[in-house]
Amino acid sequence: MHVHRFEKLWIGLSLLLIAAFIGIVLFGFTVMNLKVPGVETGETVDPATVLSEGPFAQPGVRKVSDNHYEVYMLAQQFLFRPGSTQPLTLPAETKVTFHMTSPDVMHGFEVPGSGLNATVIPGQIATFSTRFPEAKTYGIICHQYCGSAHHNMQGEIEVVPPSEFDESNLISQ
Amino acid sequence: MTFVNHYPKAARIVKANLIVAFVALSIGGFFGLIQALHRTDVFRGFVSSVGYYDVLTGHGVLLALVFTTFFITGLYQWGVTRTLEREPESSTFSWSWFVMMLVGTTMTATAILGGLVPGSGLSAAVLYTFYPPLQAHPLFYIGAALLIVGSWLAGADWFWTYRKWRADNPDARIPLQTYMVIFTWLMWYLCSLGVALEVVVLLIPWSLGIVEKIDPLLPRTLFWYFGHAVVYFWLLPAYFVWYTILPKLSGGRLFSDPLARIVFIFFLLLSTPIGYHHQYADPGISLVYKMWALIMTLVILLPSLMTAFTVISSMEHGARQRGGSGYFAWMGALPWGQPAFVGCALAGIMFAAGGFSGMINASLNIDMLVHNTAWIPGHFHLTVGTATALTFMAITYWLLPQLTGKEIKFKNLALAQPYTWFIGMTLMSNALHRQGLAGVPRRVSEPQYAGIDYEVPFGTMAEMDWQVAIGGTILFVSLVLFITVIGGTWWKGAPATDVDDVIPPALSGPEHSPKILDNLTLWMGVAVVLVLIAYSLPLAEMVMDGLFSPGAFPAPM
Numbered sequence: 190m191h192v193h194r195f196e197k198l199w200i201g202l203s204l205l206l207i208a209a210f211i212g213i214v215l216f217g218f219t220v221m222n223l224k225v226p227g228v229e230t231g232e233t234v235d236p237a238t239v240l241s242e243g244p245f246a247q248p249g250v251r252k253v254s255d256n257h258y259e260v261y262m263l264a265q266q267f268l269f270r271p272g273s274t275q276p277l278t279l280p281a282e283t284k285v286t287f288h289m290t291s292p293d294v295m296h297g298f299e300v301p302g303s304g305l306n307a308t309v310i311p312g313q314i315a316t317f318s319t320r321f322p323e324a325k326t327y328g329i330i331c332h333q334y335c336g337s338a339h340h341n342m343q344g345e346i347e348v349v350p351p352s353e354f355d356e357s358n359l360i361s362q
Numbered sequence: 363m364t365f366v367n368h369y370p371k372a373a374r375i376v377k378a379n380l381i382v383a384f385v386a387l388s389i390g391g392f393f394g395l396i397q398a399l400h401r402t403d404v405f406r407g408f409v410s411s412v413g414y415y416d417v418l419t420g421h422g423v424l425l426a427l428v429f430t431t432f433f434i435t436g437l438y439q440w441g442v443t444r445t446l447e448r449e450p451e452s453s454t455f456s457w458s459w460f461v462m463m464l465v466g467t468t469m470t471a472t473a474i475l476g477g478l479v480p481g482s483g484l485s486a487a488v489l490y491t492f493y494p495p496l497q498a499h500p501l502f503y504i505g506a507a508l509l510i511v512g513s514w515l516a517g518a519d520w521f522w523t524y525r526k527w528r529a530d531n532p533d534a535r536i537p538l539q540t541y542m543v544i545f546t547w548l549m550w551y552l553c554s555l556g557v558a559l560e561v562v563v564l565l566i567p568w569s570l571g572i573v574e575k576i577d578p579l580l581p582r583t584l585f586w587y588f589g590h591a592v593v594y595f596w597l598l599p600a601y602f603v604w605y606t607i608l609p610k611l612s613g614g615r616l617f618s619d620p621l622a623r624i625v626f627i628f629f630l631l632l633s634t635p636i637g638y639h640h641q642y643a644d645p646g647i648s649l650v651y652k653m654w655a656l657i658m659t660l661v662i663l664l665p666s667l668m669t670a671f672t673v674i675s676s677m678e679h680g681a682r683q684r685g686g687s688g689y690f691a692w693m694g695a696l697p698w699g700q701p702a703f704v705g706c707a708l709a710g711i712m713f714a715a716g717g718f719s720g721m722i723n724a725s726l727n728i729d730m731l732v733h734n735t736a737w738i739p740g741h742f743h744l745t746v747g748t749a750t751a752l753t754f755m756a757i758t759y760w761l762l763p764q765l766t767g768k769e770i771k772f773k774n775l776a777l778a779q780p781y782t783w784f785i786g787m788t789l790m791s792n793a794l795h796r797q798g799l800a801g802v803p804r805r806v807s808e809p810q811y812a813g814i815d816y817e818v819p820f821g822t823m824a825e826m827d828w829q830v831a832i833g834g835t836i837l838f839v840s841l842v843l844f845i846t847v848i849g850g851t852w853w854k855g856a857p858a859t860d861v862d863d864v865i866p867p868a869l870s871g872p873e874h875s876p877k878i879l880d881n882l883t884l885w886m887g888v889a890v891v892l893v894l895i896a897y898s899l900p901l902a903e904m905v906m907d908g909l910f911s912p913g914a915f916p917a918p919m
Contacts, residue, residue, distance in 0.1 A: 196671055218727055
């Protein structure tokens with residue numbers, strides 16, 4: 190079978206391009222620590238009881254260590270809890286791990302300007318970590334269609350300097 | 363004498379399919395106009411911000427599932443009949459798959475449009491992806507199942523013709539167009555099995571109330587098992603046109619027949635095991651499988667890049683036959699005054715741009731910047747919305763005289779149509795991509811949020827909104843031009859005296875290529891193995907804790 194030499198060259202360059210793309214993603218994943226949500230614990234939750242049992246019965250910020258906080262957040266029609274009725278306050282320059290689930294339908298979690306992006310699926314727990322670089326107010330948008338008031342589902346994250354972070358509102362373990 | 367004279371039975375089936383396709387295109391396209399004006403807050407008088415989601419569901423289903431499927435079954439019926447030189451084996455069978463698809467479409471469309479009629483008791487505002495626990499009326503799911511099963515029977519019809527042909531021609535190579543039909547449909551059988559299982563085993567019993575709760579992740583995963591391959595189901599028929607007809611429209615011949623076959627083998631093998639790349643942001647799916655999907659997705663760039671080479675070199679060959687010369691000046695010698703050529707060529711150019719934005723989507727962690735933002739519709743309006751849709755419209759200008767025996771009417775409007783589509787899509791798509799980079803979400807009736815200011819990388823939000831609104835309007839005008847030309851030709855076209863329906867053989871034909879390329883069992887077997895590697899473990903994990911567990915209650919929409 191005859192393959193023209195220009196086409197051979199083209200196929201070679203295409204393979205190089207593909208290898209470069211895969212390399213860039215892996216570099217970001219390992220060296221720059223740009224991760225995506227996945228299976229963290231393999232645990233599932235029962236959407237019917239998640240509001241009354243387990244950590245999501247008390248959504249909010251918890252302290253793991255001096256330099257690590259975690260947020261248990263519910264996305265439900267049509268609120269982020271915490272985040273919608275009052276802002277979620279978090280310290281800057283500190284590791285924050287989010288755990289999210291939904292008691293009703295699928296929702297989305299997007300924080301424009303931060304790169305945070307996750308699908309919230311009833312029965313599953315979306316876990317992902319970040320470090321907000323500076324004190325700033327961010328918006329939260331539900332970007333997964335969730336019903337008739339989907340376009341009203343939003344929230345706010347207020348990132349404050351670590352020294353001004355008020356620990357009196359934390360949920361105790 | 364042309365197709366309609368040689369194969370009157372097949373011609374009637376092809377025409378019936380195209381009519382349904384164009385009715386769906388008209389309604390779905392009008393819905394697109396409503397969305398472009400509503401989202402951008404230019405005009406919100408057509409529907410409420412809640413009714414928007416009924417319209418959005420209609421837009422997605424009528425265009426991405428109905429328009430595409432009916433056009434593809436029509437186009438492929440033409441290709442199989444023409445290249446195997448046989449009428450369908452049984453008209454009754456052919457009409458029964460058509461009627462099955464039509465009945466299914468009518469049921470699904472009734473459920474969706476019912477949502478816009480207060481008091482109808484019907485609604486299906488679940489969007490084209492119908493993720494449970496959002497729940498539509500049962501008609502929606504039953505109709506979708508009939509559409510898919512009908513398309514399976516269409517494929518069975520062509521395999522029947524193929525077997526008869528093979529009995530008469532035991533040693534012949536499969537003609538290229540039929541080869542492409544077969545490989546597309548092998549891929550379609552493999553991938554649509556996922557959505558068929560999702561709908562028939564999980565969603566229909568659940569929507570009828572036979573089971574109460576549903577596990578949202580399992581149907582979502584089954585949907586995307588189908589949902590990326592369906593992209594190639596839309597794209598491969600455009601490739602069919604670009605490989606087998608566009609070179610001739612350019613004035614030349616296809617560069618290489620064997621490489622076209624290899625490209626289609628690639629798509630059969632790689633289209634389905636990569637569905638997880640739509641679930642990069644999902645919990646419950648292991649990173650190992652996300653990585654695997656990343657690599658396979660980027661490898662599938664190869665057959666598309668090979669297509670770019672072959673199509674462009676075939677066009678260059680055509681241009682040089684027409685007297686073109688120079689490194690780049692030959693492009694001026696292409697037939698830029700012929701609508702069928704212009705539409706295919708512009709569709710190809712936009713597909714290149716869409717391919718590049720698709721590489722961003724495919725890139726796991728980089729995708730987090732754009733996942734579920736306006737970037738995504740910006741991307742797929744270049745691929746399915748232009749590479750596929752504009753190619754289908756353009757090739758209709760060339761096919762319709764063969765199917766009706768009539769001359770194309772309003773030739774100037776036909777020529778203006780692909781250019782206006784290109785301009786409208788350039789405006790709309792670049793703005794959607796940039797809005798996505800700023801974080802504007804997709805699939806929302808009012809993407810303006812109190813207290814949230816998008817940081818726009820370049821340009822302004824107002825400027826992008828206007829480009830979306832004006833671009834969407836120009837696209838709708840282009841659609842009106844298309845329907846005018848097609849309708850005018852069909853009802854009032856003058857009898858054609860000399861229909862151009864000849865496709866010359868490839869410069870490098872199939873004779874010297876290895877016969878293994880035509881081994882259907884082998885390639886289908888490899889495709890199944892790749893799917894098993896990608897999907898068996900994750901699906902087993904989701905099913906093992908109970909088919910409907912962890913269960914969520916339905917949320918009727």
